[in-house]
Amino acid sequence: MTGKVDDLGRAAAVVREPVRGGASQKILTLFSLVQFAGLLLLGLLLLAPLLYGSRYVVYLGTLLALQATLAVSLNIVMGYAGQFALAHAAFYGFGAYASAIFIRDYDMTFWSSLPPTACLAAALAAAVGYPSMRFTGGIHFALITFAFGELLRLVAANLHGLTGGPQGMQLSYAPVPVLGIDFGSARGMYYLAAGVLALSMIIAKLIRRSGFGRSLLAIREDEVLAASLGIDVTAHKVAAFSIASVIAAMAGAVYGPFVGFVSPEMMSASDSISVVGMLIVGGIGTTSGPIIGTLVFVGLPELLRVAKLYRLVVLGLIIVVTVLFVPKGLAGLFGRMIPTGPQRGR
Amino acid sequence: MLRLEGISHRFGGLEVLRNIDFSVSERELIGLIGPNGAGKTTLFNVITGFVHPFAGKVHLRGKDVTGYPAHRLVRLGLARTFQGARVFANMSIAECLAVARRKRAADAMRVAELDEILGLLDLEKYMSDQASSLPSGLIRLLGIAMALSTGARLLLLDEPAAGLSAEETEVLQRSIRRLNQIGVTIVVVDHNLQFVMGLVSRAIVLDAGRLIADGPPHAVTAEPHVIEAYIGGSDLAED
Amino acid sequence: MLDFVQTSIDGLMVGGLYATVALGITLVFGLVGILNFAHGQSVMLGAYVTFFVVSAGYPFWLGALFAAIAMGLFGALLERAVFRRTLGDPLAGLAVSLGIIMIVENLAAAAFSPDPRFVDPPVSGSVQIGPLILSSQRLLVLFVSVVLIGGFNLFLQRATLGKAIRAMAQSREGAALVGVRVPMISRAIFTIGSALAGAAGALYASLFAITPYMGATPLTKGFILAALGGLGSVPGAIAAGFLLGLAESFGSRYLSASFRDGYGFIILIFALLFLPTGLFGAGKARV
Numbered sequence: 124m125t126g127k128v129d130d131l132g133r134a135a136a137v138v139r140e141p142v143r144g145g146a147s148q149k150i151l152t153l154f155s156l157v158q159f160a161g162l163l164l165l166g167l168l169l170l171a172p173l174l175y176g177s178r179y180v181v182y183l184g185t186l187l188a189l190q191a192t193l194a195v196s197l198n199i200v201m202g203y204a205g206q207f208a209l210a211h212a213a214f215y216g217f218g219a220y221a222s223a224i225f226i227r228d229y230d231m232t233f234w235s236s237l238p239p240t241a242c243l244a245a246a247l248a249a250a251v252g253y254p255s256m257r258f259t260g261g262i263h264f265a266l267i268t269f270a271f272g273e274l275l276r277l278v279a280a281n282l283h284g285l286t287g288g289p290q291g292m293q294l295s296y297a298p299v300p301v302l303g304i305d306f307g308s309a310r311g312m313y314y315l316a317a318g319v320l321a322l323s324m325i326i327a328k329l330i331r332r333s334g335f336g337r338s339l340l341a342i343r344e345d346e347v348l349a350a351s352l353g354i355d356v357t358a359h360k361v362a363a364f365s366i367a368s369v370i371a372a373m374a375g376a377v378y379g380p381f382v383g384f385v386s387p388e389m390m391s392a393s394d395s396i397s398v399v400g401m402l403i404v405g406g407i408g409t410t411s412g413p414i415i416g417t418l419v420f421v422g423l424p425e426l427l428r429v430a431k432l433y434r435l436v437v438l439g440l441i442i443v444v445t446v447l448f449v450p451k452g453l454a455g456l457f458g459r460m461i462p463t464g465p466q467r468g469r
Numbered sequence: 470m471l472r473l474e475g476i477s478h479r480f481g482g483l484e485v486l487r488n489i490d491f492s493v494s495e496r497e498l499i500g501l502i503g504p505n506g507a508g509k510t511t512l513f514n515v516i517t518g519f520v521h522p523f524a525g526k527v528h529l530r531g532k533d534v535t536g537y538p539a540h541r542l543v544r545l546g547l548a549r550t551f552q553g554a555r556v557f558a559n560m561s562i563a564e565c566l567a568v569a570r571r572k573r574a575a576d577a578m579r580v581a582e583l584d585e586i587l588g589l590l591d592l593e594k595y596m597s598d599q600a601s602s603l604p605s606g607l608i609r610l611l612g613i614a615m616a617l618s619t620g621a622r623l624l625l626l627d628e629p630a631a632g633l634s635a636e637e638t639e640v641l642q643r644s645i646r647r648l649n650q651i652g653v654t655i656v657v658v659d660h661n662l663q664f665v666m667g668l669v670s671r672a673i674v675l676d677a678g679r680l681i682a683d684g685p686p687h688a689v690t691a692e693p694h695v696i697e698a699y700i701g702g703s704d705l706a707e708d
Numbered sequence: 709m710l711d712f713v714q715t716s717i718d719g720l721m722v723g724g725l726y727a728t729v730a731l732g733i734t735l736v737f738g739l740v741g742i743l744n745f746a747h748g749q750s751v752m753l754g755a756y757v758t759f760f761v762v763s764a765g766y767p768f769w770l771g772a773l774f775a776a777i778a779m780g781l782f783g784a785l786l787e788r789a790v791f792r793r794t795l796g797d798p799l800a801g802l803a804v805s806l807g808i809i810m811i812v813e814n815l816a817a818a819a820f821s822p823d824p825r826f827v828d829p830p831v832s833g834s835v836q837i838g839p840l841i842l843s844s845q846r847l848l849v850l851f852v853s854v855v856l857i858g859g860f861n862l863f864l865q866r867a868t869l870g871k872a873i874r875a876m877a878q879s880r881e882g883a884a885l886v887g888v889r890v891p892m893i894s895r896a897i898f899t900i901g902s903a904l905a906g907a908a909g910a911l912y913a914s915l916f917a918i919t920p921y922m923g924a925t926p927l928t929k930g931f932i933l934a935a936l937g938g939l940g941s942v943p944g945a946i947a948a949g950f951l952l953g954l955a956e957s958f959g960s961r962y963l964s965a966s967f968r969d970g971y972g973f974i975i976l977i978f979a980l981l982f983l984p985t986g987l988f989g990a991g992k993a994r995v
Contacts, residue, residue, distance in 0.1 A: 207802060254980035261799055262743060263980065266935065269745070270928045274973045281967065341568040344557040351517070351551070352569040353543030353619045392924045393813060396806045403803065432814045439810030446803045447793050 181309050188316035189374050190421045194401045194413030195323045196370035202408035204363040205343030207265040210272035212394030214368040218375025219385040223294050244372035248365040256360040259346045272395050279387040291386025294379050312381050323370045339363055400438045403445055470495045470654050476525035485511045487678045498649040500665035501658045503675035504698055509658050517549040518542045548621035552628040554608035569618035606637030623654045630664045642668050715961045721846040723953020724853030728908040729926045730933035730945040732901030739876050740894045742791050743798040746808040748927025750779045750902045754909025755918045759827050768830035772910035776903045783902020787895050816920040824917035849911045932976045
């Protein structure tokens with residue numbers, strides 16, 4: 124019998140490899156190269172502020188790090204669990220607002236505002252996720268998150284007393300120095316943002332390699348089959364959504380002091396869709412996909428000074444083209460995103 | 470092991486199951502048969518937690534599990550397969566099994582037993598292949614292997630032989646018999662009477678939502694009610 | 709009591725607007741199976757078309773007509789170029805429609821500038837019926853939406869195309885069997901849905917400010933209504949539309965006005981919690 128156990132041990136090693144689509148070897152190698160290049164580029168970009176130190180580079184690096192965090196965290200619920208979450212920018216904004224309100228009204232510091240913000244974000248995600256994720260097919264969830272994102276934006280715009288209304292809030296606080304590092308300076312903010320990004324990537328990787336992550340992937344492939352194998356599908360989906368949303372909220376909490384200002388505009392549906400678009404373009408479900416997507420759609424235009432509006436139009440075009448024409452299974456890009464088969468009905 | 474008490478169900482105004490009562494003991498190998506529309510699929514879904522019955526109770530090992538969702542039932546030792554080769558197409562065999570293995574039933578089989586079963590089903594050489602690249606006969610076996618990997622003691626097979634060649638059907642039959650021999654309780658639902666009757670030691674017959682016969686295959690097929698139920702249908706011939 | 713009636717009428721007025729948008733959505737999603745989040749863009753563009761027509765000096769009703777026609781064409785274009793390819797897969801359709809939202813919304817913002825625009829309503833002032841004072845414009849919106857809905861229902865009952873649509877609603881296969889050309893009807897439904905959205909956009913323009921980003925709200929509400937009313941169900945969408953209008957009106961009056969748009973969302977959450985088969989009928993499995 125030991126022979127069989129060895130085989131299964133080897134099988135377990137196979138399991139640790141990332142799930143691949145039916146791509147040919149060549150495309151696979153190309154894609155791995157792209158992945159590697161993406162990570163390399165990210166590394167360079169993140170290190171650049173240390174080397175160059177010009178204010179603009181530091182600013183760009185911080186912005187990129189935060190945006191990439193959004194993409195990486197969204198990947199957890201969209202890439203691994205296969206659910207269209209259309210409220211990500213809303214949680215981003217929620218984190219910024221909640222943290223700012225805790226600091227202003229409850230006398231907390233930046234650091235001490237993070238745990239309650241995280242808890243609130245998790246609670247919100249669960250409250251929205253549970254009713255809608257009970258159903259298979261993902262349509263209810265997409266609809267609810269879209270509506271919820273809008274709702275959060277409207278709440279932020281209308282509760283003048285609490286949130287400053289449509290004009291938003293001016294923020295004049297900065298993170299208290301920790302371990303001698305002054306996170307309030309431009310450099311410090313950059314380190315903080317990079318740290319948040321690194322942390323989110325670690326979390327995503329840990330999930331990917333765990334049994335939890337494997338269950339999520341199974342859910343993305345075929346929810347009903349996963350349930351028949353003992354996976355509590357709803358609980359898993361809600362957990363993935365909550366984790367992703369909390370990370371987005373944490374990024375938002377850093378964004379606040381970074382720009383010194385929060386407004387309902389950062390929670391628009393357009394921004395939520397942008398993050399989805401970044402994922403689609405970069406490659407949903409992959410490790411470096413979110414990074415590549417962010418670099419292309421936030422980094423490049425920033426560097427080229429392309430107006431935000433046109434950048435978004437191009438992003439929209441690329442989404443349409445990707446969804447329609449990239450054949451299923453091409454390096455796992457499209458095939459990952461839209462599973463086919465009888466389980467995806469209405 | 471499994472007991473159904475007064476199970477009734479309806480869709481809209483249509484009664485699809487009427488007062489079904491039966492029990493399955495450990496280590497039995499049972500067939501659930503009946504003409505088209507008799508309610509087999511609905512009953513199957515009720516037992517496996519995909520449908521909440523309108524009335525009646527389901528007991529698993531003495532515990533009332535009526536209305537439990539599928540994943541909870543798996544943890545209590547019940548697993549099922551699906552019609553038509555349902556696996557995680559884009560994952561490798563090894564990964565498919567690994568997914569199933571996460572959840573273990575309360576008195577899960579020991580690893581060695583599980584390995585023997587997997588060896589039985591002879592899937593080892595395909596471990597790192599993509600699931601969708603397997604021929605359909607093997608995909609059925611993979612589905613069964615996945616269900617078993619959950620550590621289930623009671624296995625429900627939904628039309629496992631549909632669309633298989635004669636050879637594949639025979640392999641399937643042998644595998645199911647062997648699984649039963651080492652202690653797995655199995656209930657098979659299928660249209661292919663030859664397949665089922667040659668395999669099981671006891672047959673339960675449904676017709677129009679009612680249980681009309683329950684006994685050894687040769688006795689059941691001789692019963693007038695059963696013959697009547699099938700007249701007009703083509704189920705007596707092989708699919 | 710007076711207050712109650714006043715609030716109800718206000719609610720019905722807005723409800724008619726919502727119902728018009730919901731109608732388009734319920735038909736497209738319910739019958740053709742396309743999850744088109746870009747539907748809101750048709751409303752937005754319809755509003756802009758109306759604005760430009762009116763700014764050029766033409767009467768409002770002409771603007772509304774242009775809006776409906778233009779949006780009908782837009783819908784047909786989208787169906788042909790894009791959605792026809794995603795027919796089997798609602799989530800792919802969703803993804804594509806997200807892309808379309810980005811394209812249309814931002815092109816509009818670039819072309820029209822994000823500043824809000826206003827259209828002078830065709831009628832102004834208020835009408836006094838007994839002790840009630842009602843805004844003429846809102847009455848007109850209610851009237852027009854009722855006409856649109858009523859006309860549409862008539863179309864469903866009498867016109868050949870309408871009957872074909874009803875047949876499809878009952879059973880796609882059955883309709884195909886009796887000779888209904890399903891792909892052509894699907895395109896027709898898309899066109900009509902979009903035209904309705906355009907008309908709704910014109911009505912919106914007469915009541916509210918026009919911005920490139922105004923599409924999100926009617927979209928969200930429209931989907932909520934289509935879902936609550938039962939997909940593909942015309943009476944359901946209409947009833948849901950009016951009910952939402954009422955709910956918002958009463959909520960604003962008696963609870964909190966600034967939370968107005970949230971009431972629909974709350975209703976949706978509760979509906980999801982308590983409907984065991986979800987919003988789209990028996991087709992969904994629960995896991």
